[in-house]
Amino acid sequence: MAKVLIVYAHQSSGSFNAAAKDLAVEVLTAQGCSVEVSDLYAMDFKAAATVDDIKGEIQDPDHFSYKRETKLAFEEGRLSEDITKEHAKIIEADLIIFQVYSIKWMYLSCKPFRSTLFLFQFPMYWFGLPAIMKGWIDRVLTNGFAFSTEQLYSQGVFKDKKTMLSFTTGSLESMFSPTGINGDMNVTLWPIQNGILNYCGFQVLAPQIFWAPALAAAEDCKSMLEGWRTRLQGLLEEKPLSFIPLDSFDQKTFQLKPDVHEQHASKEFGLTVGIHLNKPLPPHSQMKAGC
Template sequence: MAQKTVLIVYAHQSLGSFNEAVRDVALQELTKQGYKVIVSDLYAMNFRASTTREDIIGDLKNPELFQYGEESMAAWKEGRLSDDIVAEQRKVEEAEFVIFQFPLYWFSVPAIMKGWMDRVLTQGFAFSLQKLYDKGALKDKKAMLSFTTGAMQTMFRPDGINGDINVTLWPLQNGVLHFCGFQVLAPQIFWGPAHCPPTVRAAMLQGWQTRLQGLVAEKPLTFAPSDLFDL
């Protein structure tokens, strides 16, 4: 049987960060389980975040007005996307499970990871007007957000100062991942590791390892079926 593959899309600048420790627990545990684990270390790769003309090889369909969505879709169809995008799309194709590992920035992913989403999840490759949400092009794959915060958990409760964490995550979990078809597993959230003593941080990592051991059996989050809606 072919080896199963996990892709970790990783965004942290610093060696020795808590995010790095979290990534390494996943790398080691999933490797132990027999997975091939690919890591896209976005800062180390100097991954470009901006959606520009450089992403398209060759002539534009409409040189008068550069429309990134149209041009990138056409380039995907014709094999004219830039090499760095194609390399990431190959990894997504190979993986059955994608983990996004990052520190929460402004209630979202760091810009470099948003750039990965903007550039790699091209129309045609990840979705089309006919292939959205539970019919999305990546519907046979799972994905999850795994991230650290500066905030304490109480701040992200429905009655907390930041509001409900599920509302914060809706654009990423529904608007990006589920939109492309991914079956989205519950997020893994490390609350304020920088404010915790080493024993608590170690317990967080242990909890993550334990969760990873049962990850295959986890049921994805529930979203409203797309058939309920008129497009």
């Protein structure tokens, strides 16, 4: 039985994000999944990463390093209770879905080592995560727990788990295009999907994007949700997006290996949004599997 953790970050129970979250609970439960919800606003989850996240003495209080101190605290079992509770949820998940809204996000997550689905549902603020969700990322994806210098990207801690962004935007789809005023959505997604999810090793499924539901007619919003219902029914079998494996890079310089660079030198597009070799960006590489 798949275990699903939904981490939900929206203030309103009447929002489109709430409807998307509720639908995910309904459909996944009907498939036999065990679904748990963490409502970040209801929990009053602390966003700021501070020294209060550590119980006991600080190793170097005069030169406090959150990354170093939390790694030590994690290894010694001295992290704050709210963090360790979220760790326990993540440890049982296999698939993580970040359900996002381009003005607000909700978020579903699964328990990493036993669950099958980890989904984030929340509204995106200022082309990124709302503070409470970013705080969850900062505090819960702890050094030593979610990543280490030896376990990154394709060799990351969560390489056997899947995750996904599902989000609504505040702007029309055309505004998030390569010629639109907001720019290419693939570029907007790269820091989150690569810099957070792929960095921790997750297999990242193509995002579910609800384009500007606040501007849409009621029937169109209903159609968006029905499309989400259909996708949820086959979600666990989907193939992930493609990212460059760690062994394509020299482990001393962290640059592409010469043979990999040469292999792609004559191709029309770059490898990814971020590693583009000064070529045109590959179209839809952050939005569709197989691109």
